[in-house]
Amino acid sequence: MPLRLLDCDRSIPERGKHTYIKDSSEDILPLSNIQTTPGDFTERGCTYAGCMGVVGGPVKDVIHLVHGPIGCAYWTWGGGTRPNLSDNSNFHRKYCFSTDMQEDNIIFGGEDRLYKSIIEAYEAFPEVRGVFVYATCAIGLIGDDIGAVCRRAENEIGIRVVPFNCEGFRGCSQSLGHHIANDVLFEYVVGTKEPEYTTDFDMNIIGDYNIQGDLWVIKPLFERMGIRILCTFTGNSSIDEIAQAHRAKLNLMHCQRSTPYICELIKKKYGIPYIRASLFGIEQTSKALRDVATFFGLEDKAEEIIDDEISKVAPEIEEYRKKFEGKRIFIYQGAPRAWHWVKMFREMGIETIAAATTFGHEEDYAKICERVKDGTIIIDNPNSVELEEILIELKPDIFVSGLKEKYLSYKLGIPFMNGHAYEKGPCAVYSGFLNFARDIEKTLFSPIWGMIKKGDVNSHGELGRCEA
Amino acid sequence: MRSVTINPAKMCQPIGAMYALFGIHAAAPLVHGSQGCAAYPMRMFNRHFREPVQVAVSALGEDAAVFGGAENLVASIENVIARRHPDLIGVITTCLSETIGDDIEGAIRGGDFGKSKVIPIHTPSYVGSHVTGYDNALKSLVADLSGNSASEDGGEDRVNIIPGMINPGDVCEVKHILDLMRVPHTVISDISETLDAPLILPKPPFPEGGTSIDELVNSAKACGVISLCDHAGGTAAKFLSGKYGMTADSVCPVGVVNTDRFLDSLCNMTGVEVPYSLEKERGRLIDAMVDVHQYTYGKRAAIYGDPDISLAIAEFVSELGMDPVIISSSTASGKFLRRAKGITDGEILNGRDLYELQLAVEMVCPEILFGNTHCKLIADKEKLAFIRCGFPVSDRIGYQRHGITGYRGGIYLADLITNAILDRYGQHG
Numbered sequence: 001m002p003l004r005l006l007d008c009d010r011s012i013p014e015r016g017k018h019t020y021i022k023d024s025s026e027d028i029l030p031l032s033n034i035q036t037t038p039g040d041f042t043e044r045g046c047t048y049a050g051c052m053g054v055v056g057g058p059v060k061d062v063i064h065l066v067h068g069p070i071g072c073a074y075w076t077w078g079g080g081t082r083p084n085l086s087d088n089s090n091f092h093r094k095y096c097f098s099t100d101m102q103e104d105n106i107i108f109g110g111e112d113r114l115y116k117s118i119i120e121a122y123e124a125f126p127e128v129r130g131v132f133v134y135a136t137c138a139i140g141l142i143g144d145d146i147g148a149v150c151r152r153a154e155n156e157i158g159i160r161v162v163p164f165n166c167e168g169f170r171g172c173s174q175s176l177g178h179h180i181a182n183d184v185l186f187e188y189v190v191g192t193k194e195p196e197y198t199t200d201f202d203m204n205i206i207g208d209y210n211i212q213g214d215l216w217v218i219k220p221l222f223e224r225m226g227i228r229i230l231c232t233f234t235g236n237s238s239i240d241e242i243a244q245a246h247r248a249k250l251n252l253m254h255c256q257r258s259t260p261y262i263c264e265l266i267k268k269k270y271g272i273p274y275i276r277a278s279l280f281g282i283e284q285t286s287k288a289l290r291d292v293a294t295f296f297g298l299e300d301k302a303e304e305i306i307d308d309e310i311s312k313v314a315p316e317i318e319e320y321r322k323k324f325e326g327k328r329i330f331i332y333q334g335a336p337r338a339w340h341w342v343k344m345f346r347e348m349g350i351e352t353i354a355a356a357t358t359f360g361h362e363e364d365y366a367k368i369c370e371r372v373k374d375g376t377i378i379i380d381n382p383n384s385v386e387l388e389e390i391l392i393e394l395k396p397d398i399f400v401s402g403l404k405e406k407y408l409s410y411k412l413g414i415p416f417m418n419g420h421a422y423e424k425g426p427c428a429v430y431s432g433f434l435n436f437a438r439d440i441e442k443t444l445f446s447p448i449w450g451m452i453k454k455g456d457v458n459s460h461g462e463l464g465r466c467e468a
Numbered sequence: 469m470r471s472v473t474i475n476p477a478k479m480c481q482p483i484g485a486m487y488a489l490f491g492i493h494a495a496a497p498l499v500h501g502s503q504g505c506a507a508y509p510m511r512m513f514n515r516h517f518r519e520p521v522q523v524a525v526s527a528l529g530e531d532a533a534v535f536g537g538a539e540n541l542v543a544s545i546e547n548v549i550a551r552r553h554p555d556l557i558g559v560i561t562t563c564l565s566e567t568i569g570d571d572i573e574g575a576i577r578g579g580d581f582g583k584s585k586v587i588p589i590h591t592p593s594y595v596g597s598h599v600t601g602y603d604n605a606l607k608s609l610v611a612d613l614s615g616n617s618a619s620e621d622g623g624e625d626r627v628n629i630i631p632g633m634i635n636p637g638d639v640c641e642v643k644h645i646l647d648l649m650r651v652p653h654t655v656i657s658d659i660s661e662t663l664d665a666p667l668i669l670p671k672p673p674f675p676e677g678g679t680s681i682d683e684l685v686n687s688a689k690a691c692g693v694i695s696l697c698d699h700a701g702g703t704a705a706k707f708l709s710g711k712y713g714m715t716a717d718s719v720c721p722v723g724v725v726n727t728d729r730f731l732d733s734l735c736n737m738t739g740v741e742v743p744y745s746l747e748k749e750r751g752r753l754i755d756a757m758v759d760v761h762q763y764t765y766g767k768r769a770a771i772y773g774d775p776d777i778s779l780a781i782a783e784f785v786s787e788l789g790m791d792p793v794i795i796s797s798s799t800a801s802g803k804f805l806r807r808a809k810g811i812t813d814g815e816i817l818n819g820r821d822l823y824e825l826q827l828a829v830e831m832v833c834p835e836i837l838f839g840n841t842h843c844k845l846i847a848d849k850e851k852l853a854f855i856r857c858g859f860p861v862s863d864r865i866g867y868q869r870h871g872i873t874g875y876r877g878g879i880y881l882a883d884l885i886t887n888a889i890l891d892r893y894g895q896h897g
Contacts, residue, residue: 011550036527039498039544041551044527046504069563069593070473071480075508077842081515094845095823100473106567106594117472124474124823137502137564138594141533168502169533169564384522385551388671404510407520411671455668 002028004377008385012037018380020365022372029365032357032380035172041383043404044358046168050177052076052134055185055258056164057093058209058234059242060086061129063121065097067114067146068136072168073098081403083421085213086236091128097121101138110144118153118161130160130189130239140167160239162188173359173381174334178258185234185242186265193243195230201296202230204248206263206274207255210235212425217432218279221309222252225293225301233259246270250295252277252288257335257364279428280337280436281344282310282317309430317348320437325349327444330396332382332405333419335360341400341419342371348437353394356382384408398443413452417443474823475842477772477798481591483509484601484700485560486523487633488609491657493678496554498524500541500572501562515862517636517663519675524548524557528564537565538575545576549584552673555681556585558605566592585681587612597799597819599700599774602633606657606704613681614708615688626652626690627737628714630704632697633774633859634873636664641871642696642721645731648745651738654683654690656704664869688712692737694730696720696873697776699801720776721873722881723784724753730874749875756879757788760886765789767889770829772796772822772839773858775804781838781857781872781881782811788882793832796825798858822846836888853892855884 002023005016017031036042045053053076057064066073077096086092099117101110118131131153135146146163154161166180195202203222208215215235222229231237231245251263251274263274275295277288286306293302327350331338335357342352354377355368368378377390387405391412399409402420409416417423423439426432482499486509489497499506506525513521526544528537541559548557559572572588579586589608591601629646631639639660646653661677687693693708695701698718709716715737721730727750731742767790771782775797782792793814797804800819808816815828822839826846829837837847840858847854861867871877 008551012547035529036503036525037547038526038540039524039547039551040527041522041524041548042503042527043507044503045507046502048502049504049507065472069480070476070478070597071483071508071593072504073473074476074479075504075512077475080508081511096473096475098473098476099471100476101563101594103592103594106563113471117470120470120472121474124472137533137562138567141564141567168504169528170530172527172529173503383551384520403514404507407514407518411520411665411667413667413669453668454670 002026003030006386006389008389015386020378022369022374022376022378024374029362029369030378030380032365033172033175033359033361036381041385042381043384043402044173044381047171047174047177047180048072048134048136048166048168050174050258050359051164051166051181052177053080053082054174054209055178055181055234056132056134057082058084058086059132059237059239060088060092061238063097063125063128063131064134065099065117065121065131066134066136067099067110067139067144068101069138070098070100072136081421082209083212084209084235085216086210091125095125106138106142109142110139111149114144114146114149115153118149119156122157122159128159130162132162132164134164134166137168140165140169160189160192175257175359175361179261182259182261182265186262189239189242190262190266191243191246191270193240195244195247198247199228200249201227202248203227203250203252203292204231204233204245205229206233206251206253207259208232208235208279208428209255211420212422212427214426214428214432217426218428221289221305221429222292224305225289225298227292227296227298233262246272248272250275250292252292254279255336257360278340278343280340281347281433282313282430283347284340284343285429285433286310313430313434316434317437320441321347321349324440324444327351327397328353328394330354330390330394330399331419332356332387332399332401334358335364337419339364339367339371342368344433344436348440350398350440352376353396354379354390356380388412398440413449415443415446415449473821475821475826475845477796477819477821477825478597478599479512480563480593481596481598481601481604482560482562482593483512484598484603484633485558485589485591485605486513487598488602488605488657489558490521490662491631491655491659491678492556492609492684493662493680494555494674495678496522496524496548496552496557497560498526498544498548498557499560499562500526500537500544500565500570501528502564503527505562505564512860513663516860517868519663519665533564533568537568537570541570541572541575542579545579545581545586549581554584554674556587557581558608559586559588560605561588561590561592563593566590585613599633599799602700603703606630606701607707609684610656610687610704610707613684615685615712623652623686623689624691625738626654627734628687628690628693628708629653629655630693630695630701631655631657631659632695632700632776634696634777635868635871636660637869637871638873638877639871641874641877644876645721645746645874646734648743649731649734649740651734651740654687655679656684656687690714692716694719694733697774698803699775699799720780722777722780723787723878724750724757725787726780726783727873727875727878746875753875753878753882756882760882761789763886763889766791767836768793768832768834769836769838770794770796770825770832770834772798772825772837772843774798775801777858779804779807779811782808784878784881785885786811788885790836793834794825794828796820835893836885851892853888855888
């Protein structure tokens with residue numbers, strides 16, 4: 001029985017197709033990337049979240065203007081819960097811009113309000129290098145032509161004004177929002193500026209959002225190899241860096257769910273190849289370094305860096321591995337981290353017993369299936385009720401997920417670590433791997449987990465007297 | 469007036485409705501809109517309360533945007549019932565479903581939802597703010613549920629309390645006062661336990677506490693109703709008073725005089741007297757304020773918050789001898805403007821954004837700023853003493869647990885203020 005219906009899903013049998021128990025003798029994947037069941041307690045976000053929250057938002061020197069009623073802008077203020085760090089922190093993620101559409105704008109159209117808002121926002125912050133305009137749900141319905149407004153405003157203020165039609169109701173998850181952001185940035189920004197000079201060792205890092213400074217540990221590794229990073233798409237990126245991305249010799253793709261689109265587009269138009277990489281854990285990071293080195297002919301340099309980095313972290317990691325050996329983890333992430341991390345945790349002696357993604361596509365599930373052992377539960381777009389059932393049934397030693405699931409896990413007495421925003425990152429490459437291990441130690445071995453009491457449940461299902 | 473909003477002071481209506489529903493026992497909010505309309509507000513609650521919250525969503529897609537989402541809504545309600553068997557489902561509309569123009573009432577009327585009550589709450593995001601969203605939700609709850617089966621006798625000595633968007637700690641302080649006064653009460657939307665739940669296994673399907681459906685039904689019989697935040701609950705109070713003839717009042721018990729007024733109002737409604745235990749609490753607050761008046765007197769304060777909270781804090785800091793030079797409301801309101809004019813001759817920002825507050829702060833140069841986590845930007849920039857209050861406070865721990873209401877809450881707030889002054893300006897600053 002490869003596909004499994006959870007108890008809580010009995011009245012919604014279609015959910016059974018999204019839940020799979022890995023069996024290597026079969027060739028089955030859970031159903032994915034389709035519309036959420038109406039009324040679900042889903043953990044998914046919307047297209048706007050994928051476009052603005054994930055891909056567009058990290059660009060550090062533009063005004064991110066949200067066109068719509070006030071809420072959508074408010075939720076992504078400061079990155080929302082995403083700590084995309086940048087070196088322009090006096091402006092980036094500090095300010096929040098919205099057209100705050102009112103009822104009469106909904107009735108009579110919001111184009112004038114949008115135009116004025118772009119001009120006023122620019123006048124308040126004239127040092128910015130561009131304006132990104134994001135249309136939310138109501139805008140799609142009333143049919144404002146945001147492309148035309150952006151062109152008019154661009155002529156007026158003389159900096160790029162870029163329209164993103166990322167209304168939340170489009171698509172079944174954040175995933176379409178990533179795609180839209182890729183397409184728009186490619187169409188409007190990539191190729192609009194030439195770098196001052198180029199070298200034979202220019203590379204872009206695509207699909208890293210500098211969560212808690214991941215890029216600040218990733219970038220130096222490649223720079224030590226003699227590679228110049230032309231653009232980081234989009235963590236800590238300026239709009240000009242994205243504009244000159246077409247002159248790199250290679251694209252290194254990290255998040256393989258939110259950015260394959262732009263890698264393909266750049267490959268088609270400019271002939272730049274891309275390499276897929278996992279920059280988590282020793283084995284995967286070393287492989288990425290070697291792959292890049294092979295492309296540029298820098299193999300010796302790469303081996304030197306790998307040896308040096310491993311020697312710095314391996315002894316401590318080995319100590320952690322001994323402590324963690326035999327622990328069981330449930331990984332629930334957006335998509336790629338669910339498979340990036342299976343190997344990484346294994347390096348620490350931790351085995352994945354359940355894996356889930358919010359917006360993964362078939363290829364993500366194929367990669368998860370390749371990596372996990374038989375018997376692992378794989379579930380697509382789990383809702384909070386399903387998560388609760390799995391957590392209670394499997395009792396993983398650690399659950400790695402995001403903020404919305406954090407306090408559910410705590411209330412179930414299950415140690416939890418935030419894999420979206422991290423606890424104390426960065427968590428990428430070698431030095432980040434050590435941070436990751438330190439956080440796992442805190443999560444697993446806090447004495448508080450031993451102090452939780454169990455209550456008596458009376459016949460009405462209410463809790464009564466507690467016992468130790 | 470600018471068209472663009474820079475650093476908003478308000479959120480949209482649906483989050484206010486969710487806030488209200490979390491205070492009803494075994495209630496499930498169902499957002500009729502995009503997935504983001506549920507996911508994003510959930511994170512706000514997670515960060516502020518550090519508690520799990522569950523919100524269902526009809527997950528409207530492109531088809532629904534074109535052809536309407538009513539069918540989707542009925543399927544959603546059935547799904548929520550099948551999954552969690554809630555006592556109540558609040559259908560919360562959004563800019564998406566309101567612009568589509570779905571007939572929510574019609575869709576609900578046509579369905580058979582068994583024991584679960586289903587209440588429509590209209591909260592288009594392009595009208596009002598989170599505060600009016602809460603107000604709408606409370607109005608819908610009492611209008612749909614109160615008095616439906618008020619068959620049993622008793623309960624005429626009860627007082628209904630509608631808290632508004634305040635913290636679990638605030639609600640606890642108010643309940644503590646009502647207990648000391650021996651006034652039977654129903655808190656309508658009581659988040660004191662639901663958003664401050666203990667960790668005891670097994671986790672119940674719904675958090676303990678919250679207002680039950682029976683209590684909502686019987687709220688019709690109470691002798692009075694007090695909304696602590698007139699802008700967030702005042703409409704429901706007026707409804708109860710208009711329909712059932714009970715006395716309605718609105719007072720936000722923050723500070724000495726406001727808490728005195730709250731007690732007076734309770735006494736007038738129920739005929740009870742203020743017990744000595746509460747006189748002692750008042751005396752302790754006065755004692756605490758005497759202890760700190762040398763530090764607080766003459767200090768210039770800028771206050772931002774939801775309208776009723778902002779006004780009440782302004783009144784309290786005035787009692788401490790401070791000068792509220794800027795009073796700012798998240799939500800525009802004529803009532804707020806009138807009352808603020810009675811408190812200060814300084815700047816009044818009526819529903820303006822926090823960028824406007826920042827400009828006002830640069831001009832007026834207060835020494836202390838009151839506001840939520842988003843005000844930290846201004847406090848840091850202008851090097852002000854900073855008191856966190858309101859929603860959301862996500863960059864520090866525990867603010868949701870400690871009430872600023874009542875006499876005891878006043879002591880806590882006076883201490884917070886004075887320590888912030890000491891931290892920023894020193895012993896002789």
